[in-house]
Amino acid sequence: MRLSDLASAAGTDAAEAGDTAITGFAIDNRKVAPGNVFGAFQGSVVNGEDFIPAAISAGAIAVVARPEATVEGALHIASDTPRKLFADLAALYFRPTPATVVAVTGTNGKTSCVEMTRQIWRMCGERAASIGTLGVTTPDESVSTGLTTPDIVTFLGNNTGLAREGVTHVAYEASSHGLSQYRNEGLPVKAGAFTNLSRDHLDYHKDMEDYFAAKMRLFTEVVDADGAAVIWADDEWSERAIAVAKERGLRIFTVGEKGKDIRLTSRSATPLGQELTLEHDGQERTFRLPLIGAYQVANALTSAGLALVTGSDPAQVFDAVSRLQPVRGRLERAVISQSGAPVYIDYAHTPDALSAAIAALRPHVTGRLITVFGAGGDRDQGKRAPMGAAAVEGSDLVIVTDDNPRGEDPETIRAEVLSGAKGARDVAGRRAAIAEAIAEAGQDDIVLVAGKGHEQGQIVGSGENMRVLPFDDVTVARECAAAMAAGGDQ
Numbered sequence: 001m002r003l004s005d006l007a008s009a010a011g012t013d014a015a016e017a018g019d020t021a022i023t024g025f026a027i028d029n030r031k032v033a034p035g036n037v038f039g040a041f042q043g044s045v046v047n048g049e050d051f052i053p054a055a056i057s058a059g060a061i062a063v064v065a066r067p068e069a070t071v072e073g074a075l076h077i078a079s080d081t082p083r084k085l086f087a088d089l090a091a092l093y094f095r096p097t098p099a100t101v102v103a104v105t106g107t108n109g110k111t112s113c114v115e116m117t118r119q120i121w122r123m124c125g126e127r128a129a130s131i132g133t134l135g136v137t138t139p140d141e142s143v144s145t146g147l148t149t150p151d152i153v154t155f156l157g158n159n160t161g162l163a164r165e166g167v168t169h170v171a172y173e174a175s176s177h178g179l180s181q182y183r184n185e186g187l188p189v190k191a192g193a194f195t196n197l198s199r200d201h202l203d204y205h206k207d208m209e210d211y212f213a214a215k216m217r218l219f220t221e222v223v224d225a226d227g228a229a230v231i232w233a234d235d236e237w238s239e240r241a242i243a244v245a246k247e248r249g250l251r252i253f254t255v256g257e258k259g260k261d262i263r264l265t266s267r268s269a270t271p272l273g274q275e276l277t278l279e280h281d282g283q284e285r286t287f288r289l290p291l292i293g294a295y296q297v298a299n300a301l302t303s304a305g306l307a308l309v310t311g312s313d314p315a316q317v318f319d320a321v322s323r324l325q326p327v328r329g330r331l332e333r334a335v336i337s338q339s340g341a342p343v344y345i346d347y348a349h350t351p352d353a354l355s356a357a358i359a360a361l362r363p364h365v366t367g368r369l370i371t372v373f374g375a376g377g378d379r380d381q382g383k384r385a386p387m388g389a390a391a392v393e394g395s396d397l398v399i400v401t402d403d404n405p406r407g408e409d410p411e412t413i414r415a416e417v418l419s420g421a422k423g424a425r426d427v428a429g430r431r432a433a434i435a436e437a438i439a440e441a442g443q444d445d446i447v448l449v450a451g452k453g454h455e456q457g458q459i460v461g462s463g464e465n466m467r468v469l470p471f472d473d474v475t476v477a478r479e480c481a482a483a484m485a486a487g488g489d490q
């Protein structure tokens, strides 16, 4: 790719640009190599435009930036939405791409859906991968990236890498941050899925409307014009999501009790999972899902929808659903305590997710449901009290503790959670809280440890003082249970 190709794709004067070869794309001046195109964006911490001279000194030959930015010594490709233009241009460079790419958005269930879609495709014989909170999972390995949505250069580079490895099917997670910062797009996307919308991230988005609008970019701009929208139909926001996708002219595929394309007609608990009956394409199907909880049914069927709209065979798809493996950190049973109480780890970190995780376990509890959770620091403060309320509403005992305090005082965060959690206990230190819950639990009780799921660390401090202290809920629950069985305190 030459500079002139880039200029003409951007609609600027190609002749003037010259035909120097482009060697790559970068959004951080420290990663610029000679011949790169630099994207200078105004960020939430610093203004990338301040690094334009440094990027050019490092060899950048073109800079995508706002028209008012100063660019001297390199081609200025100007746009009022430089992140978007940069994504579109970089996508022309990063080739090949996997033939079948789908994206999932929604407040909760994105990671579960991309992982389940990957599993379903794999069982249908495709070489499939997923990209999201759990990292990049390919047919051969799983690599963590740290963020749900990596930056645009990493995202496009990962997709090209996967295509070169022979991966043909990719499901990726489109977070609202990623969507509003154009961090994951540019490549052809055959279908988008919407799981649900409820309170989260109102530190970043102005209000629920703004949050919804960020998510809807998936349907209005990211999915191909002739693509499909798979929509979980039983959420409060589903009708509006359907309307947005219809307006764009996407093929609509709805799923759920109110779904028209996969209509769930019955769901009942079995000892190891659930029995489902549904209608698809005029045919009734009854089969078992080896996972518990209504929310996992929603994710499994939404994933089935994604596989169906991208051409997988229905009989194979529903057979694959009946063989789905659990998703790491989502209602994962870590251990059974010496008294006989199962301890479940779940990634619920919103009020709605806590209610969903509690509802999933409730039918299995004959004694008490003991819930341990906290709320993250430097994230949506307004969700804390509602999380407390959701926890006490569905549990018999609630222990509020710490979850990634980041730059905030953990005690203050807990106090905010506790303000909505009448009767809950306050236990500083996540290990102590998990130990206390397991010590409390009798043979008919169930312990739910929510909020961290697969996470491997407790994030404390911010900026230069940020540290990640190793912490894994599954391991800690096992250690506490073992220590208790051995007669120790924890």
Ligand SMILES: CC(=O)N[C@H]1[C@@H](OP(=O)(O)OP(=O)(O)OC[C@H]2O[C@@H](n3ccc(=O)[nH]c3=O)[C@H](O)[C@@H]2O)O[C@H](CO)[C@@H](O)[C@@H]1O[C@H](C)C(=O)N[C@@H](C)C(=O)N[C@H](CCC(=O)O)C(=O)O
Binding pocket: 027, 028, 029, 030, 039, 040, 041, 042, 043, 044, 045, 046, 047, 048, 049, 051, 147, 148, 149, 150, 151, 152, 175, 176, 177, 178, 181, 183
């Ligand atoms: C608030 C937020 O989302 N920030 C993300 C965003 O950063 P930003 O654009 O605001 O960056 P900035 O640090 O202000 O810098 C501005 C620009 O200057 C550049 N720069 C900066 C410093 C320098 O020396 N040189 C330089 O060139 C930066 O590369 C950037 O392009 O873009 C960066 C990469 O593209 C992300 O790493 C960063 O994520 C931060 C670390 C973060 O914590 N994000 C969380 C909130 C997040 O995005 N979470 C969602 C999950 C949500 C969910 O699933 O529920 C996610 O998708 O991961």
Ligand SMILES: Nc1ncnc2c1ncn2[C@@H]1O[C@H](COP(=O)(O)OP(=O)(O)OP(=O)(O)O)[C@@H](O)[C@H]1O
Binding pocket: 106, 107, 108, 109, 110, 111, 112, 113, 133, 148, 173, 175, 195, 196, 295, 296, 298, 299, 329, 330, 331, 346, 347, 348, 349, 352, 353, 354, 356, 357, 453
């Ligand atoms: N369909 C759903 N409806 C309600 N709650 C759900 C649903 N799916 C998952 N959850 C809850 O949300 C938690 C997180 O699930 P998952 O990781 O799949 O979501 P996510 O959208 O990727 O989250 P994040 O925004 O952090 O990346 C689960 O552990 C569960 O408690």
Ligand SMILES: N[C@H](CCC[C@H](N)C(=O)O)C(=O)O
Binding pocket: 148, 349, 375, 376, 377, 379, 403, 404, 451, 452, 455
């Ligand atoms: N993707 C989510 C992860 C939250 C996980 C929870 N453990 C926390 O730290 O709040 C977010 O960025 O809000």
Ligand SMILES: [Mg+2]
Binding pocket: 110, 111, 112, 132, 133, 134, 148, 173
């Ligand atoms: Mg996720």
